Amino acid sequence: MSVPTVEVxxxxxxxxxxxxxxxxxxxxxxxxxxxxxxxxxxxxxxLRMMATVxxxxxxxxxxxxxxxxEPDERLAIRRRLGYMPQEPGFHKAFTAFEFVDYIAILxxxxxxxxxxxxxxxxxxLVGLEGxxxxxxxxxxxxxxxxxxxxxAFLGDPDLLILDEPTAGLDPEQRLRFRxxxxxxxxxxxxxxxxHQTEDVAALCPRVVVMNEGRSLFxxxxxxxxxxxxxxxxxxxERAPGARLSWRTGDGxxxxxxxxxxxxxxxxxxxxxxYLLLVGQGALDEEAA
Amino acid sequence: xLTGARTAARExxxxxxxxxxxRPRLDVVxxxxxxxxxxxxxxxxxxxxxxxxxxxxxxxxxxxxxxEDGGGDQIDxxxxxxxxxxxxxxxxxPMGTNACxxxxxxxxxxxxxxSLPSVPQTRTAALLLxxxxxxxxxxxxxxxxxxxxxxxxxxFEEHVDLVLLAQAPLTxxxxxxxxxxxxxxxxxxxxxxxxxxxxxxxxxxxALPWVAPASGPDGFEMGWHYGYLGAQxxxxxxxxxxxxxxxxxxxxxxxxxxxxxxxxAAQQIPEGGIA
Numbered sequence: 001m002s003v004p005t006v007e008v009x010x011x012x013x014x015x016x017x018x019x020x021x022x023x024x025x026x027x028x029x030x031x032x033x034x035x036x037x038x039x040x041x042x043x044x045x046x047l048r049m050m051a052t053v054x055x056x057x058x059x060x061x062x063x064x065x066x067x068x069x070e071p072d073e074r075l076a077i078r079r080r081l082g083y084m085p086q087e088p089g090f091h092k093a094f095t096a097f098e099f100v101d102y103i104a105i106l107x108x109x110x111x112x113x114x115x116x117x118x119x120x121x122x123x124x125l126v127g128l129e130g131x132x133x134x135x136x137x138x139x140x141x142x143x144x145x146x147x148x149x150x151x152a153f154l155g156d157p158d159l160l161i162l163d164e165p166t167a168g169l170d171p172e173q174r175l176r177f178r179x180x181x182x183x184x185x186x187x188x189x190x191x192x193x194x195h196q197t198e199d200v201a202a203l204c205p206r207v208v209v210m211n212e213g214r215s216l217f218x219x220x221x222x223x224x225x226x227x228x229x230x231x232x233x234x235x236x237e238r239a240p241g242a243r244l245s246w247r248t249g250d251g252x253x254x255x256x257x258x259x260x261x262x263x264x265x266x267x268x269x270x271x272x273x274y275l276l277l278v279g280q281g282a283l284d285e286e287a288a
Numbered sequence: 289x290l291t292g293a294r295t296a297a298r299e300x301x302x303x304x305x306x307x308x309x310x311r312p313r314l315d316v317v318x319x320x321x322x323x324x325x326x327x328x329x330x331x332x333x334x335x336x337x338x339x340x341x342x343x344x345x346x347x348x349x350x351x352x353x354x355x356e357d358g359g360g361d362q363i364d365x366x367x368x369x370x371x372x373x374x375x376x377x378x379x380x381x382p383m384g385t386n387a388c389x390x391x392x393x394x395x396x397x398x399x400x401x402x403s404l405p406s407v408p409q410t411r412t413a414a415l416l417l418x419x420x421x422x423x424x425x426x427x428x429x430x431x432x433x434x435x436x437x438x439x440x441x442x443x444f445e446e447h448v449d450l451v452l453l454a455q456a457p458l459t460x461x462x463x464x465x466x467x468x469x470x471x472x473x474x475x476x477x478x479x480x481x482x483x484x485x486x487x488x489x490x491x492x493x494x495a496l497p498w499v500a501p502a503s504g505p506d507g508f509e510m511g512w513h514y515g516y517l518g519a520q521x522x523x524x525x526x527x528x529x530x531x532x533x534x535x536x537x538x539x540x541x542x543x544x545x546x547x548x549x550x551x552x553a554a555q556q557i558p559e560g561g562i563a
Contacts, residue, residue, distance in 0.1 A: 015302055016295065053305045053402040074306060075405055083403040089396030102323060106406040110315040151400075161403075 004029050004062075005159060005189040006050065011059035013045050013213075020045040022213040023059065032185045034204035034221075035193040036274055042213040043193040044086050044163055050191060051083040051161045064159055064189075079108070082157035086164050086193075088148035092137040096128055096147055099136060103151045122150040125180055127173070141168050149177065153184075160184070162192040166199055178203050197271040201225075207270075209277050216277050221270045228268035228276045233259045243279050305402035307533075312410035317417060320410065324418025327388060333480060334384025334423075341376035341484075367441045370434035374427060374456055379484050381423040381460050385467030386480030389415055389528075393475045408532040412468065416525060419464040427460040447501050451510055455499045458517045462497035463487075465524035472531025496520075500556070512556035519548035 004027045013021040021042045035043045048054040049061060052068045064080055066073035091099055100119045109115040123132055126146040131139060139147065145168045152160060160181075166174045174196075181190055182203060194200060200207050201221045209217035209224065217224055234252045238245040242255035256272055256279075259265060328334060349368050392398060392411065401408070431453040438448040463483070470479040487496050497520045500513050523545035530538035 016298065048399070051399075051403040053399050054303065055306050068306070071307070078403060078405040081403060083400065085399045085403075087396065088400055089398075091391055091395050091397070098323070102320070103400070103404070105316060105319045105323065106401065106404040106410065108313065108316055108405055110319045112319070115319075 005064050006033075006191065007060070007062040008046070008050075009060040011046070011049065011056045011061060013042075013049070013054070013057050020213055021056070024210070024213065024215050025059075026208055026215060026218050028189065028191070028206060030185070030187050030189055031206060032181060032190040032192065032204045033206045033208065034200040035191065035208050035210060036195075036197065036200055037193075037210035038195075038278055040212075041210040043210055045213075046210070047161050047163045047191065047193055048085075050159075051081065051085075052077055053083075077159070080158040082152035082154065082160045084148045084152040084162045084165055088144075088151075090136045090144060090147070093135065095133050095135055096123060096139065096143075097132040099147065100151050100154065104154050107154055109155065118154060122153045123147075125153060126150045127176060142170060142173055145169055146173065149180075153180075156184070156188075158188055160188060160190040160192075162190065164193055164195065166194060166196055174199070197269070197274050201270040209274060211278050217273075224273040224277075225268045225270050226273065228256060228272035230265055231259055231276060232256050232268045232272045233263035233265050235264065239263075244275055305398065307407050312407055312413050316406050316410050317413045320414030321417030321421060324388065324414045325421040326418075328384050328415075328418045329422045329426075331384045331387055333387035334380050337380030337383035337480075337484070338376050341379035342372050345372045345375055364437075364441045366437045367444065370430055370437050374430045374434060377423055377427045377430065377460055378463055379487075381419070381464040382467035382470075382483040383480035384423070385415065385419055385464040386471045386483070387467075387477065388418070389468045389471030390475060390477060390479075394477075409529055412472070412528050412532055415468055416465065416528070419461065419468070423464055424457045424461045428457040431456040452499065452501060455513070455517060458514075458521065459497045459499050462517055462520040462524065465521055465528065466496070469524035469527035469531065472528050509556040512552050516549060516552035516556055519545055519552050523549055 006028045008027070009025050010023045011021050011025070012019075012023055024042070024046065035046065037043050045054065049056055049068075050063060052063070052074050055069070061068055063077045066077050068074045068077055091102070094102065097119060100123060101115065104115045104119055109118060120129070120132070123129055126149050128143060128146055128150060131143060136144065136147065145165070149162070149165055152162060162181075165181075166177055169177060178199070181192070184190070192199075192204075205220060207217070207219065207221055207224055208215055217227065233239070233255050234248075235255055236252065238253050239255040239257070239260065241258055241260060242253075243257035245253050245255045245257075248254050254266075255263075256276055346368070349372065389412070392401060401411070434456075435448065435450070435453055438444045466483055467480055470483065483496070487498075497517050523542055526538075526541040526545055530542055
């Protein structure tokens with residue numbers, strides 16, 4: 001791994017009596033790291049901390065070598081950060097250009113010409129060059145999502161935090177998103193959370209699976225798929241010992257769990273590994 | 289109830305966005321101020337306030353002239369026009385600034401803005417700059433036009449002087465600052481209309497800024513009145529910034545400004561009270 005740009009050590013966070021993060025730790029450097037996990041796993045809480053908008057209750061966090069607890073260092077991080085929240089808001093009476101321009105000013109881009117060029121660049125990057133002058137209230141959900149992605153790319157940040165960036169994008173837009181992000185990840189750190197295991201498999205050399213505020217897995221997508229090795233099989237019907245089972249398009253049942261002897265084993269996917277891990281986590285939780 | 293308040297405070301602390309630095313950058317404020325000027329002058333709340341105030345004032349003024357003189361031919365249209373535009377600007381400005389100041393909360397952008405290097409005070413300062421560059425300059429322009437127009441009307445001549453007209457842009461600034469300050473603490477769109485209703489329909493001349501005549505039987509002490517306007521501006525600007533910081537220390541300046549408002553309000557009352 002390259003020089004670590006994000007170091008998360010024993011981070012804890014509670015909202016009153018609800019524990020969102022329970023001592024999560026991982027380290028990552030340049031490249032794309034995907035955070036996978038079910039709703040309520042703590043992904044958004046962790047990303048908000050990395051975006052310096054939430055303070056942890058305990059633990060250490062270092063971003064780009066700085067400690068966000070220190071006001072000066074927090075400012076230094078924010079100057080090199082691009083963040084797309086899970087539910088990005090918009091000034092709906094602004095045009096797409098005006099909105100990104102407003103964010104660009106708040107990112108301390110004060111030279112008008114250079115800023116406007118940068119705004120046009122990021123809007124073109126996400127394919128919104130044709131609707132720059134259109135009011136946000138007239139844009140579709142997918143276009144608004146791309147607008148939120150565009151503002152995160154302003155100033156070519158060293159650390160990009162994207163919370164479910166592909167939610168609501170159509171397949172073509174998702175492919176375009178993958179292209180943009182992968183182009184920029186060679187010497188930059190990108191951390192994205194998603195429910196889409198295909199995005200993780202296609203984009204991320206590194207994946208962290210979270211559940212109940214803890215890290216269940218930290219490795220490559222191949223290693224995550226390998227968690228389900230010899231535990232995925234096809235059958236004509238739902239197997240009694242399967243932890244999960246669903247009917248596929250060709251009529252066969254895809255079963256995940258402890259395969260019976262002689263089962264028709266198939267190559268596991270990232271999704272299989274993820275489902276098995278999260279399902280196992282839930283079972284362990286129940287047993288405890 | 290106390291437990292509920294304590295829980296709410298704990299919850300607010302748990303999700304509070306840590307700020308990066310204490311002061312806004314001036315070049316960022318200037319750049320953002322340009323955007324805020326445009327947005328404020330084109331804001332539906334400002335335009336609607338302007339239109340509605342002008343409409344009702346014109347109705348009332350023309351009606352009064354009609355009933356007194358038995359015909360509209362006695363009316364100095366120019367004088368009516370500048371007065372109506374000036375007063376409409378007073379009414380529309382707090383509506384517009386209040387709506388613009390609420391924009392971030394209503395759009396759910398606090399989290400995204402929190403991740404940016406500019407502190408919340410930057411947006412407040414930019415909005416106040418937009419207020420000065422927009423409605424305040426407009427009011428000043430109206431006052432400049434109003435001076436010769438009103439002086440030409442015999443009934444107004446003795447009352448209208450530079451001391452009176454110079455209050456107009458300061459009043460707009462104070463009313464606009466009230467709109468921003470209120471929005472930082474009352475995060476609801478009712479704030480703007482509330483100011484206008486309070487101003488027009490209640491005897492709140494001592495609580496809200498207004499243009500006061502220097503001469504005549506109701507003449508005010510102008511030194512104190514200017515001090516009053518200045519203190520009102522200081523009060524609401526500092527309340528707006530205190531709303532961004534939400535710390536006890538940030539309330540020191542508003543408290544001092546409030547004392548100045550009360551002292552100036554008390555001192556400017558002419559001997560024998562207000563007729």
